[in-house]
Structures are given as C-alpha cells and as structure tokens.
Amino acid sequence: MIFPDVEPTTDARLWEQNFGVWEGAAYSDVPDLGPLSRRELAEHHPPGGESFLDVCERVAPALQDVATIAEHRIAVVAHAGTIRAAIALSLGAAFETALAFEIEPLSVTLIRVLPGPAFSIGFVNRQG
Numbered sequence: 001m002i003f004p005d006v007e008p009t010t011d012a013r014l015w016e017q018n019f020g021v022w023e024g025a026a027y028s029d030v031p032d033l034g035p036l037s038r039r040e041l042a043e044h045h046p047p048g049g050e051s052f053l054d055v056c057e058r059v060a061p062a063l064q065d066v067a068t069i070a071e072h073r074i075a076v077v078a079h080a081g082t083i084r085a086a087i088a089l090s091l092g093a094a095f096e097t098a099l100a101f102e103i104e105p106l107s108v109t110l111i112r113v114l115p116g117p118a119f120s121i122g123f124v125n126r127q128g
Helices: 038-043 052-068 080-090
Strands: 108-114 118-126
Touching: 038 052, 052 080, 052 108, 080 108, 080 118
Parallel strands: none
Antiparallel strands: 108 118
C-alpha cells in the first residue's frame, strides 16, 4: 500500500558505516589488514571511523523506533553495513554471523517486526 501523503524521512542512525580516513579512498589505497576473524573485523575501527559493532549500536535504537510504528509496512533504503547490522540484531546480536552475509546492490531484505519487539528475517538479497 502506498501512502501518498507520507513524506520520506532521513535518519542518520541508519547511515552506512563511517570508514573515517578510508571514506572515498580507492580500494588499492586501503591497507591490507591481514587475516582477521569475524569478531576482530566487527571490532576493528578504521582510523577516524567506526567499527561494525558501533554501527550495530547506532542502528538498534532506530530499528526499535521503526518497530513502534510497524503497523504499516515501512521501507528503509540503506547500505550493506546497515542491512548487516539489522540482520545481526534480528539474529540476537550475532555480529560475526551477520558479517558473513553479502548484500547485493539494489536488493531487498525483508525483516519483520514481531511482538516484543523481536525481528524475523523474511529474506535477504531479493532482486527483480
């Protein structure tokens, strides 16, 4: 259902991870961190940026706010890091597991709000 009188809003808590000095850098200019476990990767702070765990902490209250108005379908347009954070929170703070998800450009991920509120993952990376 489309609500023509509802204006889209922007919520900075749902922005992509801040990669600090690496923002906008060519991939070849970002240092090789070597082998990291998913936990180490989740905890890693790019210089001047935020870790994936920081992103999850930032995204969680925004998702809780969405849950309070979930009587309607709500679309959140976000980058891969924000989607992974929502997946992690849906899985009960499984940060390392969420980092295993590859999020395809222009794909749709469905996360349902359940009583509690809790979240359920309907699908990830649906396209077309």
